[in-house]
Amino acid sequence: MKRYFGRYGGQFVPETLVPALTHLEEEYCKIKEDKSFQENLGNLLSDYCGRPTPLYLAKRLSKKLGVGKIYLKREDLLHTGAHKINNAIGQCLLAKKMGKKRIIAETGAGQHGVATATAAALLGLECEIYMGSVDAKRQELNVFKMSLLGTKVNIVENGSKTLKDAINEALRDYTANFKDTHYLIGSALGPHPYPTIVRNFQSVIGVEAKKQILEKEGKLPDCLVACVGGGSNAIGLFSAFLDDPVEMIGVEAGGDGKQHAERLTGKARKGVLHGMKSYFLQDKNGQIQNTYSVSAGLDYAGVGPEHSNLKEMERAKYVSVTDDGALDAFKTLSQYEGISPALESAHAVGYVMKMEKSDDKTIIINLSGRGDKDAPQVKELLK
Amino acid sequence: MRELKKPALMPYVCCGDPNVKFTKELIREMAANGADAIELGIPFSDPMADGKIMQEAVARALDGGMTPDKALNMLKELREEGLEIPVFIMTYYNILFSSGIGNFTKLAKDAGADGFIIPDLPIEESGELRSACDEHDLVLVQFITPNCSDERLERITKDAKGFLYAISVLGITGVREGISEDAVELIRRAKRITKIPVVIGFGISNEEQASEYVKAGADGVIIGSKIAKIYSAENKVDEVAKFCAKVKEKMQGVTLV
Numbered sequence: 001m002k003r004y005f006g007r008y009g010g011q012f013v014p015e016t017l018v019p020a021l022t023h024l025e026e027e028y029c030k031i032k033e034d035k036s037f038q039e040n041l042g043n044l045l046s047d048y049c050g051r052p053t054p055l056y057l058a059k060r061l062s063k064k065l066g067v068g069k070i071y072l073k074r075e076d077l078l079h080t081g082a083h084k085i086n087n088a089i090g091q092c093l094l095a096k097k098m099g100k101k102r103i104i105a106e107t108g109a110g111q112h113g114v115a116t117a118t119a120a121a122l123l124g125l126e127c128e129i130y131m132g133s134v135d136a137k138r139q140e141l142n143v144f145k146m147s148l149l150g151t152k153v154n155i156v157e158n159g160s161k162t163l164k165d166a167i168n169e170a171l172r173d174y175t176a177n178f179k180d181t182h183y184l185i186g187s188a189l190g191p192h193p194y195p196t197i198v199r200n201f202q203s204v205i206g207v208e209a210k211k212q213i214l215e216k217e218g219k220l221p222d223c224l225v226a227c228v229g230g231g232s233n234a235i236g237l238f239s240a241f242l243d244d245p246v247e248m249i250g251v252e253a254g255g256d257g258k259q260h261a262e263r264l265t266g267k268a269r270k271g272v273l274h275g276m277k278s279y280f281l282q283d284k285n286g287q288i289q290n291t292y293s294v295s296a297g298l299d300y301a302g303v304g305p306e307h308s309n310l311k312e313m314e315r316a317k318y319v320s321v322t323d324d325g326a327l328d329a330f331k332t333l334s335q336y337e338g339i340s341p342a343l344e345s346a347h348a349v350g351y352v353m354k355m356e357k358s359d360d361k362t363i364i365i366n367l368s369g370r371g372d373k374d375a376p377q378v379k380e381l382l383k
Numbered sequence: 384m385r386e387l388k389k390p391a392l393m394p395y396v397c398c399g400d401p402n403v404k405f406t407k408e409l410i411r412e413m414a415a416n417g418a419d420a421i422e423l424g425i426p427f428s429d430p431m432a433d434g435k436i437m438q439e440a441v442a443r444a445l446d447g448g449m450t451p452d453k454a455l456n457m458l459k460e461l462r463e464e465g466l467e468i469p470v471f472i473m474t475y476y477n478i479l480f481s482s483g484i485g486n487f488t489k490l491a492k493d494a495g496a497d498g499f500i501i502p503d504l505p506i507e508e509s510g511e512l513r514s515a516c517d518e519h520d521l522v523l524v525q526f527i528t529p530n531c532s533d534e535r536l537e538r539i540t541k542d543a544k545g546f547l548y549a550i551s552v553l554g555i556t557g558v559r560e561g562i563s564e565d566a567v568e569l570i571r572r573a574k575r576i577t578k579i580p581v582v583i584g585f586g587i588s589n590e591e592q593a594s595e596y597v598k599a600g601a602d603g604v605i606i607g608s609k610i611a612k613i614y615s616a617e618n619k620v621d622e623v624a625k626f627c628a629k630v631k632e633k634m635q636g637v638t639l640v
Contacts, residue, residue, distance in 0.1 A: 003507075012476055012503045014432045015526035016553055019535065158438060164429065171431045176554030272477045272503070273429055285450050286481025287428040 003192045008305035011191040013275045020178040025193040027098045044089050049079045055212035060336045068361025073209050075368045082369030083233045084115035090201035092119040095182035102126040102181040106170045108163035109297035110142025112186030117151035127151040130169040132162040135296045160290040163300045167274050187230025188304035191275025202236025210240045223247040226366035227347040229297045231304035233368035251351045253293030254320035261291035263303040264311050264318035278305045294323035295343035325350035342369030384497045384522050385469040390634045391419040391603030394610050397440040399449025403457050408620050416624040417631025425454045425474035432502040434557030436608040455494040462495035469497040476504045488515040498522035498545050524548050529565035546580040558608045559586030567599040574600050590633035597637045
């Protein structure tokens with residue numbers, strides 16, 4: 001497997017983890033070609049998670065915005081409420097195949113934590129989740145859900161107390177316990193082979209969407225739009241269209257205008273953190289900076305290496321939407337379609353709301369998660 | 384590289400914890416009380432290979448305004464004041480990468496460093512830094528761990544320079560009791576295939592452990608968390624000096640069979 005996406009990626013980890021990651025890569029390569037593994041995964045994705053998810057033509061929203069025909073890829077309808085379950089089930093099955101007894105994971109918004117806790121419960125694996133205390137507070141419901149699923153939630157009080165620090169703690173745990181533990185990274189980031197593994201488990205989104213749009217429209221879409229935190233839902237959708245003449249737009253968190261998480265659209269520089277070379281928000285000395293977004297899932301200083309490469313190759317375009325833009329989208333989609341998106345996904349909708357007017361464009365938005373988890377926070381913000 | 388005396392006591396200190404003045408005094412006192420080399424930490428915001436004690440030291444240093452420039456400047460002053468033992472810069476790769484590998488390597492050389500210890504840079508990713516180190520006559524210290532296969536151990540030691548940093552446990556830095564059988568075995572395996580000094584670190588917190596590892600064939604020990612634990616409790620340099628002297632004495636008393 002390729003270690004790099006262009007100049008980005010790699011495996012910048014302590015020596016102790018190199019043999020563990022080599023083993024993971026070998027085992028992943030086996031299951032990738034293993035028919036019974038893939039069949040088992042496919043069955044769980046359909047019968048347990050609810051795949052394929054619909055590609056829904058949002059007629060009222062399309063009419064209101066006048067930017068073209070807007071389709072929503074409904075990952076929000078999956079079990080546990082977001083695309084995260086695709087990867088969590090895949091990696092838990094892989095961990096089981098590798099004989100691991102324990103799963104650890106980081107979580108920002110809590111969606112990956114809940115998905116991992118769910119997959120671990122389903123497959124009878126022990127599970128511990130690391131979550132920053134700031135995120136745990138704004139996503140209280142998800143913390144409770146994880147406990148209910150039999151998972152231990154470790155609250156992280158270090159650094160910025162968000163996703164970045166949860167990843168640090170999970171990496172420390174993995175370095176000490178890799179013999180019986182699998183670190184289930186939730187986004188297309190981290191050291192090789194994680195960005196590739198996560199991308200591949202999420203590629204089902206793009207494969208389905210492509211088939212569905214061809215059935216419905218008889219042609220490829222003009223444009224794909226997805227939010228980008230680490231970037232797994234975006235890369236999952238984009239991956240099926242990389243060789244097609246389709247525009248791809250990744251939407252980052254513009255925050256409150258002062259603080260943000262704009263890695264590919266802001267002043268971030270190339271750097272190395274969490275095992276990968278990519279773009280990171282950092283100060284002039286290379287210290288990683290704190291980020292801010294209304295949505296915990298986009299609140300991360302770095303971005304998956306494949307996105308850095310897609311930007312450099314100018315294959316994808318990256319833009320940002322502010323907290324206010326996302327909140328506006330949250331309300332608009334709720335009122336015009338009866339669908340409340342996750343605040344993360346609302347950033348993607350928010351960008352489409354600002355797109356140029358058009359009559360004939362076909363747009364697919366990856367509606368990566370549902371907004372239930374955000375309802376209490378949005379209620380406060382709209383007061 | 385300046386000569387490394389054996390068996391070497393190599394304390395690790397996080398530069399700027401809690402301020403430069405204290406770190407300077409600490410290094411001077413440790414050098415006067417048995418330290419044969421210093422592992423000088425330049426704090427990085429996200430120290431993923433470090434346990435709680437070191438994370439706290441790093442946070443205090445960064446809160447105190449420590450930067451890579453200030454740390455290198457401190458080393459330069461120590462050299463001008465007569466510090467002669469080898470000093471290895473320990474930091475995470477982004478600190479070098481952000482500054483530019485060539486640029487940072489030159490700055491470190493000018494400041495009087497002997498090499499780098501970069502915990503998140505395995506050999507596969509180390510090409511650029513290795514070339515820059517060769518150019519500036521610095522060593523890039525390689526890590527070996529108990530879970531290294533023989534084949535990998537061979538690959539790492541083949542091009543290693545300076546010394547090998549043997550990690551005693553699977554995990555991160557911190558204070559631990561006793562000695563690890565895995566580590567003893569690792570030292571033996573390494574000594575069989577290389578003449579480069581093998582220095583052991585992670586979890587060493589007393590003179591007994593240090594002398595046991597020397598008995599097992601280690602050419603030195605690195606002690607970090609324990610030292611931070613001693614000085615951060617009372618910010619006293621003399622307690623650390625006493626500790627170093629005690630460890631050094633016990634290490635020197637080991638008769639090798």
